[in-house]
Amino acid sequence: MTTSSSVQAVIFDWAGTIVDFGSFAPTSIFVEAFKQGFDFDINLEEARAPMGLGKWDHIQAVGKLPSVDARWQAQFGRAMNESDIDAIYAAFMPLQKAKVADHAAPILNAIEVVDGLKAKGIKIGSCSGYPREVMDVLIPAARDYGYQPDCVVATDDLPQGGRPAAHMALKNLLELQVSDVRRCIKVDDAAPGITEGHNAGMWTVALLLSGNEAGLTFEQYQNAAPAALDVARATAREKLSASKPHYMIDTIADFPEVVADIERRIAAGERP
Template sequence: MTLPTSSIQAVIFDWAGTIVDFGSFAPTSIFVEAFKQGFDFTLSLEEARGPMGLGKWDHIQAVGRMPSVDKRWNAQFGRSMTTADIDAIYAAFMPLQKAKIADHAEPILNVIEVVNGLKAQGIKIGSCSGYPRQVMDVLIPVAADYGYKPDCIVATDDLPQGGRPAPFMALKNVIELSVTNVAACVKVDDSAPGIYEGHNAGMWTVALLLSGNEAGLTLAEYQAADEAALNVAREKARAKLMECRPHYLIDTISNLPEVMADIERRMLAGERP
């Protein structure tokens, strides 16, 4: 048993765009395909990215309510998207996502080293996702083969109260991990709903600028980009993520150790999230 050397009790990570799947391409590309397969409706990758972080049924509903999508949907079908339409797209989404999720399970740069460093300090590793349990059941063992094994995993449909931006998934982690103080927890996410989830749970929040949904870079694009290109991507993501007022904004998980040290310092000085 590792004796704690940190005042921080747990870090709760998102999955796609945070821990695995640089750029969060697995869900976005599948949304585009599901709209096409279910209704022969063309959805842009940018539209698919818009509500990222919500549970997938809620995500489809939010996409359908976008003015640009609603206008085209009405032009094509003579009405706005209905609950039955959402159910049909979700039904198309699920098998596509399960078939392809393993292709996007490789951990993002330095994730394993950073997570193992947290564990070495006695910090518990929680996780939650906008993916439903049946998708997570495919993703979890593949990520484990890469070396990522969190202490707790909560899927968006594990709880009857629903997912983000409500705090229930994060608080389920707190319960399962036997955390005694939510103010000693850190929520790390690449989407606004995930950061709001952390705020609503009373945790420190860390938003990721470059590895996730808002920048939308592939790993190859990230590695090939010069500083000017990275700054453009950073500012694009920052403009969206600043709306949810995270305590910290960093590029990727690689930068998390410095943030953890600063949170530790602030906690020892008596600060709370």
């Protein structure tokens, strides 16, 4: 295929970026896993707080939240330990595998945007905080909707661990045979994924309204008054700004304009 872009590859996150508007598949399952494993209640806001990490690390991070730690110690008389995390993770995995396909529908315009990138000769990579056994369920479900990236890397595919380290993003580039990280873009809805892109030397794009930080369902997004969207956008922007993305946009539908601007900046000799 003839390449008509100076961008060589785009590495997309999955939930909240390309599929699962609002990133509800992982968050709702975390709530259920804590309840099933220990009859312990966490809320969706707490479940969302460390989103983007590998799921074992995510559970550990939830346990360290001051609000969760205080309730855990009150209920069990001690802090959460690794055996507790293992037990919650064991509850999480079958629940996630059973339900992840229910959240495989693409976010608005995602397929059209990805197909447009492919038409320009841009390679499509992807990585996720999901482990491989969950991705093995999600990949074919997403394919049925028309989403098929050129490469998929799961958080446990590499021994070095997941985000915010650069390993998953760089593994994509090796598999895709990309020659220049400075001509690649990482797109994510959570701060660890943006930091992953920075650590890999890529341009980074954060999504404000389709992902974890806004936490809106698609119906809420569609029906929200402009003022309500402004509030959700400002909340997400505040949380994601700490990871210093090069761009912040509402959803993947706005991404083609970003690609055009990055192409302009590359032509001008700029680097991420």
